[in-house]
Amino acid sequence: MWHDYSGNESVHDLSLEIAPGEVLCLLGHSGCGKTTLMRIAAGVERQTRGRVLINGREVAGPDQFLPPERRGVGLMFQDYALFPHMCNLDNVMFGLTNVPKAEARKIALAALSRVGLEGYAQDFPHALSGGEQQRVALARAIAPRPGILLMDEPFSGLDRRLRDTVRDETLAILRETRATCIIVTHDPEEAMRMGDKIALMRQGRLIQHGTADDLYNAPVDVFAARFFSELNQIAGIATSNGVDTPLGTLPFNGFVPGSPVDVCIRPQGIVLNKAPMCGVAGRILSKRFVGEVDLVSVAVDGLDRPVHVRVRGGSNLEEGMDVGVQTDPKNVLVFPCVVEPSET
Structure with missing residues (x-):
């Protein structure tokens, strides 16, 4: 039609x-x-x-x-x-x-x-x-x-x-x-x-x-994907072992090695470890308590913009704390890199 x-x-x-x-x-x-x-x-x-x-x-x-x-x-x-x-x-x-x-x-x-x-x-x-x-x-x-x-x-x-x-x-x-x-x-x-x-x-x-x-x-x-949840969108490169990103190599295959991809991580798909050596190095920029969850903003080495994280409310994370940043594959989506048309 x-x-x-x-x-x-x-x-x-x-x-x-x-x-x-x-x-x-x-x-x-x-x-x-x-x-x-x-x-x-x-x-x-x-x-x-x-x-x-x-x-x-x-x-x-x-x-x-x-x-x-x-x-x-x-x-x-x-x-x-x-x-x-x-x-x-x-x-x-x-x-x-x-x-x-x-x-x-x-x-x-x-x-x-x-x-x-x-x-x-x-x-x-x-x-x-x-x-x-x-x-x-x-x-x-x-x-x-x-x-x-x-x-x-x-x-x-x-x-x-x-x-x-x-x-x-x-x-x-x-x-x-x-x-x-x-x-x-x-x-x-x-x-x-x-x-x-x-x-x-x-x-x-x-x-x-x-x-x-x-x-x-x-x-x-x-x-x-973005219509149904907030996303942290970062660039990645497909390899024979997965997808290389500033957050590490993610276990996603099916893309032509060497091709650029868009990696979309839901805020609940980012895991913060108090031991900075467990994952990619990051530092907490802000933390806001909103009831059942804390909204945390984290600066990560290799990324121009901070990532946004949702963790269980009342966490012991504090602003300025150094943390290790990892991902939960269940809340990670990977797409071929395309130029998105603007919304009017």
């Missing part, structure tokens, strides 16, 4: 399949094309080239285009889009235009009950908290029993503590309704918590599609 706005490409040669009942998170930076892709699936936008199929039926293609109301798709927007002059019950009933009013009221009350807000049916949205408004919007989206539910940054307006609770509640409701769901997000933690699968996008292209475990433990490139 391709899409462009007045010649500016927003989706490039993208093919993606979502299984029935699956929760897919479209993940990427702002402007990467994920919302455009969701709008194409909903029928709000029409792709430039390619096809959209729902249950094997073409709903958008060269000779076919079904409008949103004929696709069996529910939409839930970032700002919830609740009507302030309508009570919550009427908001949920709004999309139930094809059933008698009495039946629509019954369905809407059932949807509000499912999200725990049946007792607020006659209240107005402004009387609810942000999390409660989000649940009313969810009730409105699921009331018509859509086969597919599309959610655009649905939790971004909530504070962190409330966001976790509402996400868990929403996921439970999605499992109960068994609707196929696409959630647009720029938050990797949210994608990992909610998605059966994650589709990582960059500049209109699909970078990687798989489970959270796939993307975290087997990222296809540095961009994908």
